[in-house]
Amino acid sequence: MAGNTEPLSAxxxxxxxxxxxxxxxxxxxxxxxxxxxGGKVALRLDPDLLQRLAQHLDVVxxxxxxxxxxxxRLIAEALRANGEVVSNALGANMPAGITSALAGGSSxxxxxxxxxxxxxxxxARDVTPKAIALLNLSRDQLDRAAETRMLAEKxxxxxxGQKAVIVANADDPLVVWAASxxxxxxxxxxxxxxxxxxxxxxxxGGVMQRPGDDWFCxxxxxxxxxxxxxxxxxxxxxxxxxxxxxxxxxxxxxxxxNAATSAAVAAAFGVAPQTALERMYAVKAVAGRYDVVGYExxxxxxxxxKNPAGWLETFSLIDSPPAPVILSVNARxxxxxxxxxxxxxxxxxxxxxxxxxxxxxxxxxxxxxxxAGVHFEVCEDAQDAVRRCPPGRIEVIANYTAFQDxxxxxxx
Numbered sequence: 001m002a003g004n005t006e007p008l009s010a011x012x013x014x015x016x017x018x019x020x021x022x023x024x025x026x027x028x029x030x031x032x033x034x035x036x037x038g039g040k041v042a043l044r045l046d047p048d049l050l051q052r053l054a055q056h057l058d059v060v061x062x063x064x065x066x067x068x069x070x071x072x073r074l075i076a077e078a079l080r081a082n083g084e085v086v087s088n089a090l091g092a093n094m095p096a097g098i099t100s101a102l103a104g105g106s107s108x109x110x111x112x113x114x115x116x117x118x119x120x121x122x123x124a125r126d127v128t129p130k131a132i133a134l135l136n137l138s139r140d141q142l143d144r145a146a147e148t149r150m151l152a153e154k155x156x157x158x159x160x161g162q163k164a165v166i167v168a169n170a171d172d173p174l175v176v177w178a179a180s181x182x183x184x185x186x187x188x189x190x191x192x193x194x195x196x197x198x199x200x201x202x203x204x205g206g207v208m209q210r211p212g213d214d215w216f217c218x219x220x221x222x223x224x225x226x227x228x229x230x231x232x233x234x235x236x237x238x239x240x241x242x243x244x245x246x247x248x249x250x251x252x253x254x255x256x257x258n259a260a261t262s263a264a265v266a267a268a269f270g271v272a273p274q275t276a277l278e279r280m281y282a283v284k285a286v287a288g289r290y291d292v293v294g295y296e297x298x299x300x301x302x303x304x305x306k307n308p309a310g311w312l313e314t315f316s317l318i319d320s321p322p323a324p325v326i327l328s329v330n331a332r333x334x335x336x337x338x339x340x341x342x343x344x345x346x347x348x349x350x351x352x353x354x355x356x357x358x359x360x361x362x363x364x365x366x367x368x369x370x371x372a373g374v375h376f377e378v379c380e381d382a383q384d385a386v387r388r389c390p391p392g393r394i395e396v397i398a399n400y401t402a403f404q405d406x407x408x409x410x411x412x
Contacts, residue, residue, distance in 0.1 A: 015045035016103045039096030053102035054127035057111035063120045064135030066310045070286045071258040072114040078266035078276035083109030121158020129164045137174040138197045138309040152178045170227040177202040189230035190257040194309035231260040244273040249284035254313040295410040296386045299393045304403045308344040321352030324389035328359035328402035347372040356385035359402045382409040
């Protein structure tokens with residue numbers, strides 16, 4: 001556990017107060033939670049505030065392209081078995097948002113923090129984490145994010161010599177290469193459905209061989225490490241070979257993988273797998289993801305998918321036809337303005353479902369569906385789409401800002 005430290009200085013206390021005031025003004029103006037602007041104001045007044053706020057905490061950092069918000073929530077629930085937790089539960093995962101979150105946790109024992117992939121190394125320097133969970137790396141927001149191999153290299157450099165326990169996905173070659181620079185790694189066989197960003201070796205550029213669930217580079221010998229934790233169907237296997245059942249309210253294989261990684265992180269803090277997994281059952285939605293809401297006399301399940309890897313996992317949650325599906329895609333700043341990723345998604349998997357298309361870039365999506373040979377209707381908005389769908393529950397899949405638009409539209 002983190003040791004006792006000096007109380008915040010007068011400057012730091014002023015920065016925290018000013019940040020909270022800025023956040024309150026933002027909320028009152030209807031501009032969101034205010035966590036980002038509050039953190040920016042606080043850091044402007046005290047650039048070292050993030051480090052000061054974290055000094056009394058045992059910190060866990062969680063980073064990935066997909067699944068970091070959910071995994072952060074699962075780890076936080078598990079660690080609450082041992083003490084109070086502060087977390088950026090709403091997903092504000094850059095330094096300003098993280099600072100705002102930690103400013104509200106003066107009495108907490110643990111800080112469980114989701115971190116944007118590009119900021120991981122810098123945040124790790126500031127908060128001296130006890131553990132870092134690395135889930136996956138895949139292409140996302142191509143207009144503003146680095147290519148995946150470059151991101152992995154930044155992680156590798158930033159984690160070199162890191163004293164934290166690194167809990168990393170043994171099935172993602174990019175994650176393995178990044179984590180291998182650290183002396184203390186716990187490998188988890190969490191799986192990797194999307195493989196199209198890791199066919200070349202991150203170490204030498206050779207072609208990756210993928211027999212079964214294994215992978216290796218035939219040119220330099222870089223290969224999958226032996227995991228000590230593993231997802232095995234509906235169970236987590238711990239380092240002693242014991243199988244612990246996973247009972248989640250969150251659907252799908254990806255969330256079972258998130259739970260396996262979370263159990264490994266919790267174990268590093270002395271929380272037994274059974275206790276950790278039992279506590280995770282309490283999570284039934286994460287920042288609106290997986291919520292089922294009533295709207296226009298129907299039940300809508302809200303699903304977030306931001307990139308090809310995320311869409312692939314989300315399609316696996318949808319039952320066989322004829323369940324109607326609404327798809328919504330935007331291309332605003334937070335989404336990335338490049339929609340070329342639409343062509344990497346296998347929309348043919350939705351064949352047979354009644355499909356309605358909405359969002360700022362609905363025509364881009366319509367062209368993609370037309371080429372895939374999937375029947376669809378282009379609709380004006382969520383209300384129009386719901387009214388055109390046949391009776392029954394509707395699956396709604398949207399990327400980031402489109403998901404927020406939908407939540408507001410349906411009153412979630």
